[in-house]
Amino acid sequence: MSIVETFKTGRAFKQVECQKMVTHNGIRRELQLSVSTTLVSTRGRSNVLVCLEDVTGRKRLEAQFLQAQKMEAIGHLAGE
Secondary structure, three states, X not given: OHHHHHHHHOOOEEEEEEEEEEEEOOEEEEEEXXXXXXXXXXXXXXXXXXXXXXXXXXXXXXXXXXXXHHHHHHHHHHHO
């Protein structure tokens, strides 16, 4: 995982995408996350700063757009 690697090596990770299953109010769903990490020093201690972005909605829209493009291409082929 990028968090552990950042802590061990000091190497930052930028926008690593991963999937995570979460349960909220009894509803289980899969989140798609973009994770960035960097090592920071606070009061003489090394800490890992983690930035998470929920990209589930964007990924869903990208998949819908791709499907619409495929259907449009099929429509063009069928119309010839």
